Amino acid sequence: MKRNWKKWCIQIALILFAIIQIYPLYWLLTFSLKSNTEIFGGNVAGLPHKWKFENYLSAIGEAKVLNYFFNSVFVTSITILIVIILASTSAYAIERMIWRGRQTVMKIILLGLMVPIHAALLPLFMVLKQLHILNTYFALIIPYVAFGLPMAVYIVASFLSSIPREMEEAAAIDGCGTIRIFGNVIFPLVKPALATVAIFTYISSWNELMFAVTFVSKKEYKTLTVGIMSMVGAYTTKWGEIGAGLVIATIPTILIYLLLSDQVQKSIVEGAVKG
Template sequence: MVPSTAARLGTENAGSRSPVGKLGYLLLYVVLIVVAAFQLFPLVWLLLFSLKNNQEVFDLPPLSLPMNPRWENYEKVWSAGNISVYFLNSVWITIAATVLTIILGSLVTFAITRMKWKGSSLVLGLFMVAMMIPVHSTLIPLFSLFNRVGLTDHPLSLVLSYAAFNLPITMMILLGFYYSLPREVEEAAVMDGCSVHRVFFRIVLPMTGSVLATTAIINMIYNWNEFIFVNTFISSDTFKTLTVGVQNFIGQYTTDWGAIGATLMISILPILLMFLFLSDRIVEGIAAGSVKG
């Protein structure tokens, strides 16, 4: 069987690589392995931390194995610590806010980039200016607003806040990709009798799948890890999320550090697994939206 041209060229390039080039690649891989080890260090430390009791946390070195791994810390926080409720709240609030942000961001970006109307540049500028507003400066006005409309201690206050603050960055990622979409496809659809709504939902939205995956992951990471809005707007345990639920193990006189470590490990795993499985889509979406056609 005759090898392909690409395979033969790759083999020739690998064989003709100089010793200096091979040494450079070896050093590059060594540096990448060292960087990866530094990246994994906090996760390993947190895992070992979550399997210790208070005495072992303070007496043993950070990376030392616990004398008796306390896997019951995970069982305790999941059942007695009410973490199961906080985990489910984090899941559905994160998903709801992400879906709302992506739908609104896609609609606004489509209207600004694919439709001609007065004031589109002004609207885009207002959304971009919103990125410069500090989150903490809005806490008191938002709390006063939600209190007047009866949304304090209600998960809808979190969903609306997350969507509002994530819209600018979502639109900024979508803009480059929408500008690069060929208009000929939309014009052909209109000639065939498609309405604006059908053009958006049937043609444009499916074409933006890769960049939507990128924005979804970025939104989910922010929503999952958010603390200040939950701590300000939510007071009952029924609607608290994982980021606030970890405070249950901090007492006035004692703190259960092993339980805190187990809670943090549970909160990290979903985002970590999602990033590992969808990291290629993140790179693909950013690369696709970075070039304007």
């Protein structure tokens, strides 16, 4: 009897904490559907009396949130693609191929894990400016790839080290060259590690702010994080529209999370423990 009572207390405490973690997001959803008169007229916490979907139309139509959205989708997917290709090939080269200096190269790459992006901000800004690629997609894709690679190479390389070599040897006996062994044998085998890398890269580049705010000031190339910042500047008092923008920015992440929550959690833990 006493045990049961204790169990209930723990459950209630855990549920209360779950509410603390989720309620702000639920609140965001409700105020994104309210008019200003409702928010400022006392209905701060409740459901909207009148569901104002126009907030979303105006976030999309006037504030161009969809443009930012597509920029984010573009920058993030290209970044993920490049990181996956480069990380898998170079992890293969470091982990499997035979050459001198493997250790040194791995150390240089791992050094990248330690470097805070602050350190690179101004030098990168100057270089991108001189190359005239500030305010292009490259201004974000190149640094995102560079700062995503160390962790990605590390994850793929340590995954690869746990795979036995028999299949590669069999492929070699069948007359496959290095590139075909990589493409037909290795790449399919390391797919689980690449999924981890993809999720990791998605979260960091979709949410990145410091580079985005510094390297992109033209409206056409702004990603969601920067776009939302400038939208907030222009809409200071229009909570509903801002809320709608925030919801649109969050939906893909939440969808990915709900569909793949185990995989996402696993990726983050792996990234943390290995890093």
